[in-house]
Ligand SMILES: *[C@@H]1O[C@H](CO)[C@@H](O)[C@H](O)[C@H]1NC(C)=O
Ligand SMILES: *[C@@H]1O[C@H](CO)[C@@H](O)[C@H](O)[C@H]1NC(C)=O
Ligand SMILES: *[C@@H]1O[C@H](CO)[C@@H](O)[C@H](O)[C@H]1NC(C)=O
Ligand SMILES: *[C@@H]1O[C@H](CO)[C@@H](O)[C@H](O)[C@H]1NC(C)=O
């Protein structure tokens with residue numbers, strides 16, 4: 001083969017890669033879709049394809065495919081696939097491909113996949129935080145999801161977006177099934193929810209738990225514990241402030257404030273609604 005033929009092959013190969021480069025698939029709503037709701041998947045490419053094909057995969061095989069004529073914008077192309085009102089059958093992994101009318105059987109490389117989970121199939125679990133759902137920025141937090149249903153897995157979402165992977169459920173001493181999610185040191189403020197699912201259908205999730213709002217307070221700059229006595233209460237300031245009072249009948253009541261230690265503590269704050277009853281006399 002002559003040098004120029006090699007060069008032409010080389011260029012053809014790169015043109016081929018360029019033409020069939022994978023499109024992008026994005027979900028225009030969070031990928032956790034409640035039974036009966038709709039979700040739109042947008043397939044787009046910098047390449048001017050004629051048609052986009054959306055495939056749904058279940059159990060590793062293509063279950064269904066949809067075709068839409070591409071719309072051309074700004075030198076690229078896109079199509080919006082509307083799915084729903086969803087049924088359990090719509091759960092699965094979706095991918096999209098681009099094609100040209102002159103060669104409809106040659107598809108581009110596949111887009112990255114999107115997992116669509118259908119929620120609302122089983123009774124909702126409960127989500128709780130061990131302590132107050134208030135965390136200092138940079139600190140860890142643990143959330144517990146539990147249910148009396150024997151779910152195989154629990155999952156956590158933040159503002160409707162699944163967080164990490166689910167965890168296999170653990171039977172607790174009181175007969176409920178539960179999991180503890182350690183949020184690590186980068187806790188984001190927002191509404192957290194949890195879900196349960198069974199092994200037979202990993203894309204079908206329960207109704208979401210009631211939301212738990214996690215509040216993240218200011219950065220811990222000076223983190224020096226400070227203990228002081230304040231009108232019959234013993235107080236400790238350590239990023240937050242807690243004041244405890246021993247009552248005549250020997251019970252203890254405490255007030256917890258989520259405010260960071262940089263806030264100056266004074267007696268008027270003790271009666272402020274900012275302070276929450278932490279432990280009450282039984
Ligand atoms: C999924 O595939 C496995 C084997 O690959 C098979 O045993 C199972 O029945 C399939 N499940 C469904 C729902 O098709
Ligand atoms: C798809 O939906 C997005 C968001 O609503 C919109 O910006 C875009 O123009 C739509 N594209 C098509 C081809 O309808
Ligand atoms: C936060 O969690 C990580 C990983 O679980 C652990 O290594 C670290 O010690 C924890 N930090 C605190 C302050 O608990
Ligand atoms: C079981 O324990 C969890 C905490 O681990 C608690 O929140 C829940 O209320 C308990 N359930 C029953 C039925 O006691």
Ligand SMILES: *[C@@H]1O[C@H](CO)[C@@H](O)[C@H](O)[C@H]1NC(C)=O
Nearest residue numbers: 088122150198199200201204
């Ligand atoms: C999966 O198993 C659970 C519990 O055994 C059952 O309630 C549920 O209906 C099953 N789901 C499917 C899709 O088979």
Ligand SMILES: *[C@@H]1O[C@H](CO)[C@@H](O)[C@H](O)[C@H]1NC(C)=O
Nearest residue numbers: 263264265266267268269272
């Ligand atoms: C005490 O704190 C409150 C609330 O932050 C503030 O409004 C008030 O001025 C403070 N009083 C004194 C004496 O510093």
